[in-house]
Amino acid sequence: MHDSSTAAVHGEAQSEPHGHNPALLHHFAEPQQQRDAASLGMWIFLATEVMFFGGLFCAYLIYRLKYFGDFGAASKTLALNLGATNTAVLICSSLTVVLAIYGAQRAKRALMLGSLVLTIILGFAFLGIKTVEYKEKFEKHHVPGASFQFENVPIPGHPDQYANARHAQIFFSLYFVMTGLHALHMIIGIGFFVWLLIAAWKGRFTPDYYTPLEMGGLYWHFVDIVWIYLFPLLYLIDRHP
Amino acid sequence: MSEHSTSEHSSSEHSSSLTTYVTIWLALLAGTALTVYASTVDLGRFNAAVALTIATCKALLVALFFMHIRGASEKLLKLVVLSTIFFLFILLALSMADYGTRLWS
Amino acid sequence: MATANNPQPERTNYLNASYGPWSWLTTTDHKRIALLYLLSITFFFFIGGFFALLIRLELLTPQGDLVQADTYNKLFTMHGMVMVFFFLIPVVPAVLGNFLIPIMIGAKDLAFPRINLLSWYLYVVGGILILHCMLTGGVDTGWTFYTPFSTAYTNTKIIEAGLAAFVAGFSSIFTGLNFIVTIHRMRAPGMTWSRMPLFVWAHYATSIIQILGTPVVAITIVLVAAERLFHLGIFDPKLGGDPLLFQHLFWFYSHPAVYIMILPSMGVISELIACFSRKRIFGYNFVALSSIAIAVLGFLVWAHHMFVAGISVYAALIFSFLTYFVGVPSAIKVFNWTATLYKGSIRYDAPMLYAFGFLGLFTIGGLTGLFLACLGINVHVTDTYFVVAHFHYIMVGGVLMGYLGGMHFWWPKISGRMYPEGWARLSALIIFIGFNLTFFPQFILGYVGMPRRYYQYPPEFQVLNVLSTAGSTVLGIGYLLPMLYFLWSMRYGKPAPDNPWNAAGLEWKTTSPPPTFNFDEEPVVTWEAYNYEEIDTEHKEEVPVAR
Numbered sequence: 052m053h054d055s056s057t058a059a060v061h062g063e064a065q066s067e068p069h070g071h072n073p074a075l076l077h078h079f080a081e082p083q084q085q086r087d088a089a090s091l092g093m094w095i096f097l098a099t100e101v102m103f104f105g106g107l108f109c110a111y112l113i114y115r116l117k118y119f120g121d122f123g124a125a126s127k128t129l130a131l132n133l134g135a136t137n138t139a140v141l142i143c144s145s146l147t148v149v150l151a152i153y154g155a156q157r158a159k160r161a162l163m164l165g166s167l168v169l170t171i172i173l174g175f176a177f178l179g180i181k182t183v184e185y186k187e188k189f190e191k192h193h194v195p196g197a198s199f200q201f202e203n204v205p206i207p208g209h210p211d212q213y214a215n216a217r218h219a220q221i222f223f224s225l226y227f228v229m230t231g232l233h234a235l236h237m238i239i240g241i242g243f244f245v246w247l248l249i250a251a252w253k254g255r256f257t258p259d260y261y262t263p264l265e266m267g268g269l270y271w272h273f274v275d276i277v278w279i280y281l282f283p284l285l286y287l288i289d290r291h292p
Numbered sequence: 293m294s295e296h297s298t299s300e301h302s303s304s305e306h307s308s309s310l311t312t313y314v315t316i317w318l319a320l321l322a323g324t325a326l327t328v329y330a331s332t333v334d335l336g337r338f339n340a341a342v343a344l345t346i347a348t349c350k351a352l353l354v355a356l357f358f359m360h361i362r363g364a365s366e367k368l369l370k371l372v373v374l375s376t377i378f379f380l381f382i383l384l385a386l387s388m389a390d391y392g393t394r395l396w397s
Numbered sequence: 398m399a400t401a402n403n404p405q406p407e408r409t410n411y412l413n414a415s416y417g418p419w420s421w422l423t424t425t426d427h428k429r430i431a432l433l434y435l436l437s438i439t440f441f442f443f444i445g446g447f448f449a450l451l452i453r454l455e456l457l458t459p460q461g462d463l464v465q466a467d468t469y470n471k472l473f474t475m476h477g478m479v480m481v482f483f484f485l486i487p488v489v490p491a492v493l494g495n496f497l498i499p500i501m502i503g504a505k506d507l508a509f510p511r512i513n514l515l516s517w518y519l520y521v522v523g524g525i526l527i528l529h530c531m532l533t534g535g536v537d538t539g540w541t542f543y544t545p546f547s548t549a550y551t552n553t554k555i556i557e558a559g560l561a562a563f564v565a566g567f568s569s570i571f572t573g574l575n576f577i578v579t580i581h582r583m584r585a586p587g588m589t590w591s592r593m594p595l596f597v598w599a600h601y602a603t604s605i606i607q608i609l610g611t612p613v614v615a616i617t618i619v620l621v622a623a624e625r626l627f628h629l630g631i632f633d634p635k636l637g638g639d640p641l642l643f644q645h646l647f648w649f650y651s652h653p654a655v656y657i658m659i660l661p662s663m664g665v666i667s668e669l670i671a672c673f674s675r676k677r678i679f680g681y682n683f684v685a686l687s688s689i690a691i692a693v694l695g696f697l698v699w700a701h702h703m704f705v706a707g708i709s710v711y712a713a714l715i716f717s718f719l720t721y722f723v724g725v726p727s728a729i730k731v732f733n734w735t736a737t738l739y740k741g742s743i744r745y746d747a748p749m750l751y752a753f754g755f756l757g758l759f760t761i762g763g764l765t766g767l768f769l770a771c772l773g774i775n776v777h778v779t780d781t782y783f784v785v786a787h788f789h790y791i792m793v794g795g796v797l798m799g800y801l802g803g804m805h806f807w808w809p810k811i812s813g814r815m816y817p818e819g820w821a822r823l824s825a826l827i828i829f830i831g832f833n834l835t836f837f838p839q840f841i842l843g844y845v846g847m848p849r850r851y852y853q854y855p856p857e858f859q860v861l862n863v864l865s866t867a868g869s870t871v872l873g874i875g876y877l878l879p880m881l882y883f884l885w886s887m888r889y890g891k892p893a894p895d896n897p898w899n900a901a902g903l904e905w906k907t908t909s910p911p912p913t914f915n916f917d918e919e920p921v922v923t924w925e926a927y928n929y930e931e932i933d934t935e936h937k938e939e940v941p942v943a944r
Contacts (some may be wrong), residue, residue: 077505078504078505078506078507078508078510078583078914079583080919084582084583087366087582088508088509088578088582088583090369091368091369091372091577091578091581091582092508092509092574092575092578094369094372094373095372095574095577095578095608096574098372098373098375098376098608098609099570099574099608099609099611099612100612101376101377101380102376102379102380102383102608102609102610102612102613103612103613103615103616104616105380105383105384105612105613105616106383106612106613106616106617106620106646106649107616107620108380108384109383109384109387109645109646110620110631110642110646112384112387112388113387113388113391113639113642114638116388116391116392117391117637118637131328135324135328138324139321139324142317142320142321142324143317145317145320145354145358146313146314146317146358148358149313149358150310150313152307153307153310153313156307195627195628195629195630196627196628196629197628215637217630217635217636217637218636218637220629220630220636221630221631221636221637221638224623224629224630224631225631227629228619228620228623228629228631232619268358268359269359272354272355272358272359273359275354276350276351276354276355279347279350279351279354280344280347280351282324282327282347283327283331283343283344283346283347284343284347287327287328287331287339287343288331288339288340289331289339290328290331290332291331291332291333291334292332368581375605375609376609379609379696382696382697383613383649386697386699386700386712386715386716387642387645389709389711389712389715389716390641390645390700390708390709390712391709393709393711393712394708394709396709396711
């Protein structure tokens with residue numbers, strides 16, 4: 052028991068059978084174990100995020116079924132082109148994320164760094180478009196609160212009926228909470244990727260070690276998947292001409 | 293052992309080819325266009341089902357190929373994802389057991 | 398190997414490896430973090446207990462004469478919030494789980510030691526928030542924060558209290574995440590799933606609940622805060638919102654939360670009963686899988702807290718039906734523990750006294766839960782003291798007994814000292830008597846109609862209330878005693894040998910207290926769990942050293 056395997060367990064650099072990776076933390080026996088732990092940890096964190104957003108989806112589901120017409124009317128006032136563009140922006144950013152990891156895996160530094168930069172730019176683009184949308188909602192008095200107005204908006208498919216402003220306000224409450232929470236996650240994601248960019252610039256990621264990139268990627272893809280569901284649920288309830 | 297393990301690992305488990313990535317990307321964009329188009333067509337009650345189906349397909353593509361669940365050798369990650377979806381489904385379904393039946397009596 | 402007559406000289410262990418507050422506040426050693434939790438959680442236990450004392454004092458007399466009605470609302474709210482979020486949910490996992498899980502599976506630490514430390518800091522931040530909230534007026538909605546009172550009508554500090562619970566919730570989530578990854582990835586060679594102590598299985602199941610349930614209450618708190626701050630109308634009836642939606646989302650977490658509280662304690666009980674019957678737990682597989690079953694089934698029953706709230710009667714039927722199922726795995730555990738006792742070589746050390754207490758009290762609590770699952774009974778006793786008694790039997794009679802039993806059992810390992818056995822047995826007895834005197838009358842009170850959360854009651858209920866308050870005083874003394882003698886033992890207790898109980902488990906194969914990295918050499922496990930027959934055959938000539 053007093054041989055090199057014990058020394059390996061204690062993380063000493065000396066007589067290890069495999070090369071001592073400086074990123075190996077002391078309580079892990081080998082890099083693969085550390086990688087597997089990080090991966091499982093991030094997936095479980097994403098599971099908590101699914102349940103976190105899930106509560107909002109539950110509220111949304113219940114009210115949409117209850118006030119379908121009013122929700123349809125409210126949804127139709129959202130800027131479809133901006134929402135669709137944002138969806139495309141996020142999809143492109145997911146591609147740049149996998150390209151960054153691809154670059155790290157094959158020691159293609161330019162690809163890795165360029166893709167990280169693009170990801171960050173696309174992230175900011177998303178937030179910028181969101182800001183435009185929010186501003187428009189504010190101007191049209193669709194922000195819930197004392198100044199909320201939703202008069203004389205016909206229910207899609209029933210031009211003779213106007214939507215109930217109180218129920219429309221629930222739609223917009225959910226819209227702002229859901230997209231706002233999503234945007235908050237985007238901001239955190241962008242921050243994380245800025246850090247990844249700096250670390251990548253300093254040469255911290257090699258084909259042997261790019262775990263933070265992978266973990267950041269998983270998080271980013273998750274935020275993309277949330278939007279993939281938010282877009283049709285919020286923007287596309289009823290777009291019949 | 294050390295020389296082979298990590299790079300083999302990375303290429304087989306955690307990476308697809310560039311072609312795959314670009315294909316998935318194009319599929320995702322196409323799915324977006326499709327779902328926007330489908331929302332303009334009057335399918336009655338099926339509009340929601342179509343939209344959610346397309347969204348789920350897109351989410352699956354991202355999860356399987358971009359997040360590499362497809363290549364994962366261990367069943368554990370798939371179990372984590374499936375369990376989470378299951379419990380989210382429970383939240384939605386059993387809540388609807390209340391809301392869906394309130395007007396019955 | 399140390400014995401009672403030949404204690405080891407002072408060697409480097411996790412307690413003396415480094416000194417000074419900074420070494421503790423920046424530690425990543427799971428054992429030190431467990432002790433940090435022990436200090437902060439004990440502090441909040443006494444805060445929550447203080448509120449309980451005020452409640453029981455008020456209820457000595459039928460009139461509301463000690464405090465005003467609004468103040469009384471704040472008392473039971475703060476008692477509930479502090480006890481649920483800052484004591485019951487974290488106590489066994491954060492103190493005993495953190496300390497023991499890596500050692501029990503042969504690892505050097507948890508998978509993410511820095512996240513472990515972050516968990517503790519989140520707990521402290523949440524704790525500071527709730528303290529500040531209490532000191533600046535408190536909250537009066539009940540720990541359940543029901544809307545629309547919490548969103549639209551109360552003037553108390555909902556957002557701050559909600560934020561405290563939110564932050565503490567993330568502490569819980571990260572602990573659960575850490576445990577799951579650790580158990581999957583860090584087991585020593587030979588430590589297969591079926592060789593793991595049932596304590597570890599119990600914490601694994603608990604962690605699943607923490608991961609999946611806590612985020613839902615977190616988002617619910619966000620929605621309540623958003624409604625108060627920005628006048629969003631999600632639960633607001635004036636806007637067509639449904640206050641019951643809050644209850645659905647709240648109880649989706651808060652029911653599984655009670656399994657977060659009880660499962661780790663059940664894990665402790667498995668260890669205690671095995672050791673003090675000198676037998677492998679009967680039906681190991683059943684006990685292990687019943688933990689997972691409780692975790693899964695616990696998510697299916699939440700609306701049994703809402704039977705009279707206005708849900709549809711069909712939903713009530715479904716949830717009542719499902720609630721009966723969730724009692725089954727708990728019953729399986731009780732049967733298996735009992736079967737373990739049968740023909741065991743029973744020892745009545747203090748930890749075992751707590752285990753016996755658990756068996757009886759948890760059974761009563763669990764059975765009364767089944768009474769509540771029955772819609773006909775529920776309609777009569779909801780929101781009465783019957784419910785209060787039910788959950789205190791489980792929370793105090795179950796969780797707290799298990800925790801105290803575990804603290805006594807592992808105290809030699811944690812501190813390197815023996816506690817005084819005589820005082821420990823006396824305290825266990827005092828706690829048992831005090832507990833039953835406090836809470837059994839409450840079953841009767843609820844049955845005859847005394848509502849909960851009221852500060853005044855009809856005079857004919859006074860005798861039972863006086864008995865209950867008397868019991869709570871006895872109970873309080875019972876809780877103070879272990880505090881005192883544990884502290885005493887750290888200075889004056891007998892130095893503990895590595896394995897004072899001759900117990901099975903990897904934690905007993907390392908020193909008391911353990912070194913910082915738990916083992917001098919990585920263990921390789923070649924034996925089954927609870928191999929008491931082997932242990933007792935080896936040690937037949939030795940006098941047990943626990944006395």
